[in-house]
Amino acid sequence: MAKLKSLTAGFVESDVSIGQMEKSYLGQVLSLCLSLLKFVISVKKAQLSDKAPKANGGEPLRKKGARPRKYLSLFGLLEFSRPGLWSKVSGMLYPLDEALEMPPDLWSYNIQELTGANASETNFRESVRLMNDLLGLRLKDVGSKRNAENLGSEVGQYYGQKERPLPAGPVCFSASFDGKGVPKIKAKDKSRPKEIKRLGKGEKRDVKQMATVGVMSWFEPKERDVAKVINGLMGHTPVRGEGQQDLQKESLPNDNRWHQGIHRRAFLADQEKSIAYGIGYIKSMMHHPESRFVVPIDAGIGLEDKVLKYVKQYGLESRFDGIVLDIVHVSEYVWECANALLGEGSKLRTDWVREMLTDLLNSQTPKVIKDLERIVEKGRLSKSKTDKIQTAITYFTNHQHKMDYKSFLEKGYPVSSALVESNCRHLVKDRMEHSGMRWSSDGAQNMLDLRAVKLNGDMEDFMSFISHKNRKTSLAKAA
Numbered sequence: 310m311a312k313l314k315s316l317t318a319g320f321v322e323s324d325v326s327i328g329q330m331e332k333s334y335l336g337q338v339l340s341l342c343l344s345l346l347k348f349v350i351s352v353k354k355a356q357l358s359d360k361a362p363k364a365n366g367g368e369p370l371r372k373k374g375a376r377p378r379k380y381l382s383l384f385g386l387l388e389f390s391r392p393g394l395w396s397k398v399s400g401m402l403y404p405l406d407e408a409l410e411m412p413p414d415l416w417s418y419n420i421q422e423l424t425g426a427n428a429s430e431t432n433f434r435e436s437v438r439l440m441n442d443l444l445g446l447r448l449k450d451v452g453s454k455r456n457a458e459n460l461g462s463e464v465g466q467y468y469g470q471k472e473r474p475l476p477a478g479p480v481c482f483s484a485s486f487d488g489k490g491v492p493k494i495k496a497k498d499k500s501r502p503k504e505i506k507r508l509g510k511g512e513k514r515d516v517k518q519m520a521t522v523g524v525m526s527w528f529e530p531k532e533r534d535v536a537k538v539i540n541g542l543m544g545h546t547p548v549r550g551e552g553q554q555d556l557q558k559e560s561l562p563n564d565n566r567w568h569q570g571i572h573r574r575a576f577l578a579d580q581e582k583s584i585a586y587g588i589g590y591i592k593s594m595m596h597h598p599e600s601r602f603v604v605p606i607d608a609g610i611g612l613e614d615k616v617l618k619y620v621k622q623y624g625l626e627s628r629f630d631g632i633v634l635d636i637v638h639v640s641e642y643v644w645e646c647a648n649a650l651l652g653e654g655s656k657l658r659t660d661w662v663r664e665m666l667t668d669l670l671n672s673q674t675p676k677v678i679k680d681l682e683r684i685v686e687k688g689r690l691s692k693s694k695t696d697k698i699q700t701a702i703t704y705f706t707n708h709q710h711k712m713d714y715k716s717f718l719e720k721g722y723p724v725s726s727a728l729v730e731s732n733c734r735h736l737v738k739d740r741m742e743h744s745g746m747r748w749s750s751d752g753a754q755n756m757l758d759l760r761a762v763k764l765n766g767d768m769e770d771f772m773s774f775i776s777h778k779n780r781k782t783s784l785a786k787a788a
């Protein structure tokens with residue numbers, strides 16, 4: 310405090326910018342807080358020294374003298390010694406560490422939380438930069454990577470025990486699934502000499518592995534009419550290019566605003582695990598006997614069969630109102646047909662598409678299929694254009710059992726999977742696909758899990774779980 314007073318007096322008497330004052334004050338406050346922490350630790354240590362070590366299970370604990378300990382706090386590095394006890398059964402025990410609930414690693418839980426949250430948003434180097442600049446902690450990017458891996462590996466157990474707030478009264482639940490590629494580190498084949506291969510047209514050097522994203526939520530059903538849904542769809546004509554298309558779908562006036570209690574998880578190279586987790590999550594939330602659930606998805610390979618498998622496995626058939634085929638994907642097929650039939654520059658396309666979408670949203674898919682088949686039968690189009698229309702016919706024929714949009718709208722259910730598609734970008738792409746980034750399988754899964762905790766708003770509760778788990782482990786060891 311005397312140093313702070315002296316510092317203040319010096320600022321009053323000299324010409325110093327306010328920015329310099331802030332940095333000087335912060336440095337002195339950090340130093341003061343570090344001293345206070347050291348003082349409290351010394352007092353706690355003295356208090357514990359007056360207590361005789363207790364025998365555990367009848368075994369006497371032997372004193373092993375003072376052992377050094379390093380602890381990196383928000384205020385800087387602390388180095389101190391504390392008494393150690395030896396147990397033939399449990400090994401070394403440190404009563405002071407237990408009393409202060411200290412982490413087993415160097416970094417404080419606060420640093421672990423802040424760095425982990427930062428690492429889930431940006432690369433490891435940037436994740437420590439601000440804390441280093443502000444607090445002078447000298448954290449390394451390799452430390453941030455190790456911390457993210459350690460935390461990420463605990464996420465499965467955390468969500469396995471976490472209580473979920475249940476909605477009051479009957480609601481409708483939603484579980485959606487979609488895939489997004491993660492750039493992987495190529496496995497090295499040591500049996501082959503290293504060679505540089507020139508890529509052919511359309512080839513990519515990157516290797517990707519699919520992560521299946523699951524988004525679970527609940528909503529109050531809201532009945533809508535066909536005209537409003539079409540106006541939303543027609544206001545956003547399809548845009549080519551993956552990034553542009555993602556932006557288009559999220560900006561649609563869709564059902565995303567309804568969803569509450571949104572919970573996200575992603576599983577690398579394990580579509581089945583993602584779907585099993587998602588349907589199981591929904592079951593754990595459906596406590597009201599009148600609650601229902603639906604699954605809005607696209608026509609991704611394997612999705613439908615696995616959804617139905619786990620609906621049956623979890624005994625939810627009577628509460629399942631079906632799979633909803635994403636209307637945005639459907640509308641893209643309609644636009645492709647319009648372009649093939651009328652040409653991309655035709656002013657007639659909009660009315661033609663509107664009429665087709667009106668039929669589809671009124672659950673007249675068989676009529677739409679017949680209309681498209683008549684166009685093909687006339688034989689007036691080129692082979693490439695005919696093939697585009699035939700592709701749409703096949704798509705609608707194969708998936709018409711998931712296209713009862715009239716019923717879905719009347720029941721107030723979503724008809725778009727935009728929620729999961731936007732989360733594919735938020736959860737996977739925005740962190741995992743930075744320029745030059747490559748991931749190992751374990752590293753990718755740990756980051757996907759840690760990022761899910763951050764996006765789910767569970768970071769503080771997650772760190773409480775980590776602290777409690779470590780304390781429990783320490784107590785079990787001591788007992």
